[in-house]
Amino acid sequence: MKLQEALHKLKEQGVRLTPQRQEVLRILIEEAGGEEHLSAEEIWRLVRKRYASISFDTIYRTLNLFVRCGLASELDFPDGCRRFEFAGNGHHHHLVCLKCGRAEELAFCPEDCLIRAQFEKPGFKITGHAFKIYGYCPKCQQVSDGSSHHS
Amino acid sequence: MKLQEALHKLKEQGVRLTPQRQEVLRILIEEAGGEEHLSAEEIWRLVRKRYASISFDTIYRTLNLFVRCGLASELDFPDGCRRFEFAGNGHHHHLVCLKCGRAEELAFCPEDCLIRAQFEKPGFKITGHAFKIYGYCPKCQQVSDGSSHHS
DNA sequence: TCCTAGATCAGAATTATTCCTATGTACCAG
DNA sequence: CTGGTACATAGGAATAATTCTGATCTAGGA
Numbered sequence: 001m002k003l004q005e006a007l008h009k010l011k012e013q014g015v016r017l018t019p020q021r022q023e024v025l026r027i028l029i030e031e032a033g034g035e036e037h038l039s040a041e042e043i044w045r046l047v048r049k050r051y052a053s054i055s056f057d058t059i060y061r062t063l064n065l066f067v068r069c070g071l072a073s074e075l076d077f078p079d080g081c082r083r084f085e086f087a088g089n090g091h092h093h094h095l096v097c098l099k100c101g102r103a104e105e106l107a108f109c110p111e112d113c114l115i116r117a118q119f120e121k122p123g124f125k126i127t128g129h130a131f132k133i134y135g136y137c138p139k140c141q142q143v144s145d146g147s148s149h150h151s
Numbered sequence: 152m153k154l155q156e157a158l159h160k161l162k163e164q165g166v167r168l169t170p171q172r173q174e175v176l177r178i179l180i181e182e183a184g185g186e187e188h189l190s191a192e193e194i195w196r197l198v199r200k201r202y203a204s205i206s207f208d209t210i211y212r213t214l215n216l217f218v219r220c221g222l223a224s225e226l227d228f229p230d231g232c233r234r235f236e237f238a239g240n241g242h243h244h245h246l247v248c249l250k251c252g253r254a255e256e257l258a259f260c261p262e263d264c265l266i267r268a269q270f271e272k273p274g275f276k277i278t279g280h281a282f283k284i285y286g287y288c289p290k291c292q293q294v295s296d297g298s299s300h301h302s
Numbered sequence: 303t304c305c306t307a308g309a310t311c312a313g314a315a316t317t318a319t320t321c322c323t324a325t326g327t328a329c330c331a332g
Numbered sequence: 333c334t335g336g337t338a339c340a341t342a343g344g345a346a347t348a349a350t351t352c353t354g355a356t357c358t359a360g361g362a
Contacts, residue, residue, distance in 0.1 A: 055341070191350080233349085
């Protein structure tokens with residue numbers, strides 16, 4: 001199962017497997033289940049169920065560690081806080097609702113653009129990319145101001 | 152000239168033309184000149200040259216106003232603060248250096264992806280999109296740790 | 303020129319994230 | 333299995349970007 005693989009990957013990199021780290025990882029994989037993109041605060045709330053005294057600092061340090069180790073991806077949606085997802089479900093991009101903040105995953109990726117970029121700016125060493133499409137999800141279009149407010 | 156057009160556009164929308172707003176707009180157009188992507192603080196510093204007592208609040212309110220009016224675009228680069236650019240130079244995307252934070256503009260856009268997204272998620276009302284390529288610019292690759300740190 | 307809705311200023315408040323330091327613990331060597 | 337230590341954690345303070353508040357000012361129409 002994914003959690004075991006991920007724990008193994010951490011160990012390989014010489015990272016200590018504290019119970020807090022394991023629980024954060026478990027939540028990223030199981031609670032989020034490829035469906036939600038959790039903010040640090042949401043993760044903190046979930047971890048607190050088992051580790052009532054875990055600090056915000058530990059959540060952030062752990063998430064940043066996971067990002068560095070390639071186990072998590074950081075998503076900056078336009079609602080003021082970073083969100084995180086497990087990185088073991090393959091590379092993908094997002095369709096983000098500007099009202100409710102929820103994100104759906106997209107099955108395609110503009111990777112041909114990387115080649116074009118490499119051609120256009122030869123000296124630049126490309127390490128990653130992000131593609132986001134913004135708009136309003138079906139649910140938020142039904143609510144009165146989902147599609148009609150200009151502010 | 153662009154500044155006049157932009158001021159006219161603001162007036163059309165019933166927005167008051169205060170000297171502070173005109174100066175912020177002038178800076179976005181002239182000082183930035185399609186080359187830099189300015190943070191609120193950088194803009195504040197530049198406006199202070201002429202309006203020494205302008206407040207941060209006014210800068211932010213003005214920039215948010217310009218974004219709402221379609222005169223400015225908001226860019227969230229991964230260095231912790233939003234940056235702004237004049238929106239009258241056409242639609243484009245960015246190649247962002249992870250070390251120095253500088254961004255270059257790209258001449259192409261993965262717009263065909265929007266059609267694919269529309270096909271894949273029919274109920275979603277698309278209003279915009281963002282594409283960013285990350286990496287290290289030639290200058291930052293020369294500095295020792297530009298290409299070799301894993302953090 | 304006068305009035306007033308809306309803008310500005312100054313600083314306090316808010317929010318996300320990181321830093322600090324004393325204490326706790328994972329895990330390697332013995 | 334046990335002890336030592338390098339690294340992790342908790343808790344709270346610090347930082348930094350952005351927004352709010354309330355008093356004062358002003359752009360632009362009458």
